[in-house]
Amino acid sequence: MTPEEFRAHGHRAVDWIADYLAGIESHPVRSRVRPGEVRSALPEHPPERGEPFDAVLADLDRVLLPGVTHWQHPSFFAYFPANASGPGILGDLLSAGLGVQGMVWATSPACTELETVVVDWLAELLGLPKAFRTDAAGGGVIQDSASSASLVALIAALRRAGGGVVADRGIAGHYRLYVSSQTHSSLEKAARVTGIGAANVRLVDVDPDTLAMDSAHLRRLLAEDRAAGAVPAMVCATVGTTSTAAVDPVPEIGAVCREHGVWLHVDAAYAGVAAVCPELRWIDDGVAEYADSYATNPHKWLLTNFDCTVLWLADRAPMIDALSILPEYLRNPATTSGEVIDYRDWQVPLGRRFRALKLWAVLRWYGAEGLRAHIRTGVALAAELAELVAADPAFELWRPQRFGLVCFRPLWPGLPDAEADAATMALLEWLNDSGDLYLSHTKVPVGHERVLLRMAIGAPATERRHVLAAWERIRAGYALTARERGV
Numbered sequence: 483m484t485p486e487e488f489r490a491h492g493h494r495a496v497d498w499i500a501d502y503l504a505g506i507e508s509h510p511v512r513s514r515v516r517p518g519e520v521r522s523a524l525p526e527h528p529p530e531r532g533e534p535f536d537a538v539l540a541d542l543d544r545v546l547l548p549g550v551t552h553w554q555h556p557s558f559f560a561y562f563p564a565n566a567s568g569p570g571i572l573g574d575l576l577s578a579g580l581g582v583q584g585m586v587w588a589t590s591p592a593c594t595e596l597e598t599v600v601v602d603w604l605a606e607l608l609g610l611p612k613a614f615r616t617d618a619a620g621g622g623v624i625q626d627s628a629s630s631a632s633l634v635a636l637i638a639a640l641r642r643a644g645g646g647v648v649a650d651r652g653i654a655g656h657y658r659l660y661v662s663s664q665t666h667s668s669l670e671k672a673a674r675v676t677g678i679g680a681a682n683v684r685l686v687d688v689d690p691d692t693l694a695m696d697s698a699h700l701r702r703l704l705a706e707d708r709a710a711g712a713v714p715a716m717v718c719a720t721v722g723t724t725s726t727a728a729v730d731p732v733p734e735i736g737a738v739c740r741e742h743g744v745w746l747h748v749d750a751a752y753a754g755v756a757a758v759c760p761e762l763r764w765i766d767d768g769v770a771e772y773a774d775s776y777a778t779n780p781h782k783w784l785l786t787n788f789d790c791t792v793l794w795l796a797d798r799a800p801m802i803d804a805l806s807i808l809p810e811y812l813r814n815p816a817t818t819s820g821e822v823i824d825y826r827d828w829q830v831p832l833g834r835r836f837r838a839l840k841l842w843a844v845l846r847w848y849g850a851e852g853l854r855a856h857i858r859t860g861v862a863l864a865a866e867l868a869e870l871v872a873a874d875p876a877f878e879l880w881r882p883q884r885f886g887l888v889c890f891r892p893l894w895p896g897l898p899d900a901e902a903d904a905a906t907m908a909l910l911e912w913l914n915d916s917g918d919l920y921l922s923h924t925k926v927p928v929g930h931e932r933v934l935l936r937m938a939i940g941a942p943a944t945e946r947r948h949v950l951a952a953w954e955r956i957r958a959g960y961a962l963t964a965r966e967r968g969v
């Protein structure tokens with residue numbers, strides 16, 4: 483494709499995206515295709531001869547679009563949001579256009595230096611500690627995901643706990659990772675990947691009402707494990723858990739970590755970006771004093787297209803010691819001078835995209851004011867919905883309700899718990915099948931596990947009318963399901 487051909491097709495592709503976003507409400511939120519339907523509509527073999535790009539766009543409409551779930555739809559309330567925005571999309575496009583591979587500073591200095599600037603900017607916007615700034619001992623780095631951030635943090639924590647021994651001889655089965663039942667599954671995955679092993683992940687109790695980690699139990703587990711000769715490597719506290727947006731008490735957990743000299747990672751993948759609002763700055767409580775590493779995802783709720791997680795460290799040295807390998811083919815004067823950052827030593831892969839461009843574009847387009855307005859809209863709509871749920875005797879609101887997430891349970895008087903949960907799941911499927919909205923669910927331990935519906939508000943296009951329409955739909959679905967089940 484020549485630059486002129488690219489210009490023509492590029493204009494059409496941008497028009498396609500603009501039309502898609504303008505008309506997004508015309509699509510069912512959740513794709514209705516059956517398993518295999520998209521694949522069977524595509525040719526079995528690759529084309530022998532090149533095809534016009536218009537044919538790709540035509541198949542995008544005809545074959546792929548029905549198989550797309552529309553995450554940017556204003557009535558997408560499932561999981562957590564995965565915000566895309568104009569500046570985020572354009573930043574990603576520019577990154578693709580430059581086609582830069584920023585593995586070391588020398589392969590594209592701007593890629594590294596812009597990243598250093600934007601992660602420092604974001605630390606400032608979120609009120610994160612000075613130690614996380616690159617000109618201090620720490621620094622931030624963009625990762626593809628919070629899962630990778632947790633993995634890198636754990637690798638660094640193991641390095642600090644075990645010195646060079648871990649990198650050289652493996653971990654010999656005696657390291658431990660501490661999480662709660664509410665911690666994201668990526669932490670167990672990190673334990674598997676690093677070789678700590680799932681069996682050495684210790685589950686700290688949670689408070690039954692708030693689902694926040696119990697720091698007293700953590701203290702007991704750490705003492706027990708130390709007495710038994712194990713080495714506690716890392717504790718992961720979460721601010722905004724995946725299920726219910728619960729908040730672990732970071733200051734208390736941090737104090738326990740400090741007593742035991744254990745690495746504290748704070749996973750604020752979803753909620754951390756909300757600290758852009760001063761009234762939500764409490765999100766950072768305990769981070770400056772105790773966190774060795776901290777991660778949040780601009781790709782969830784901060785208008786930046788997937789993928790963009792920022793991981794900060796209070797001290798970058800253990801991570802770099804653990805991950806830096808300099809083969810001959812990567813040697814270059816800038817690296818050996820020690821004057822530059824090579825972010826390849828701050829992540830698992832070698833290669834890296836110019837992700838800073840999209841975050842830069844987002845921060846510049848919205849400014850701190852625009853980012854705050856976006857978060858505040860989600861928080862206010864969620865609070866309004868929570869009031870409606872709480873006022874309706876057919877539903878029970880999960881408290882504490884936090885950030886843009888509202889969890890609740892329909893009540894099915896007379897039905898035993900298992901049947902009540904089945905009715906809740908049937909209602910969920912009925913709603914999601916309608917194509918008008920998309921919710922997700924979770925299970926919480928209230929005595930035993932019970933199903934909750936989750937409604938996460940925070941897509942850039944979501945307005946009050948979408949939330950109110952969703953609530954009316956939920957109530958109508960409830961009335962129908964209740965009648966069917968004789969409630």
Ligand code: PLP
Nearest residue numbers: 627628629666723724749751752
């Ligand atoms: N941590 C928390 C608290 C999350 O909610 C999630 C995803 O929802 C993750 C980690 C994993 O995020 P990612 O998809 O960026 O790996």
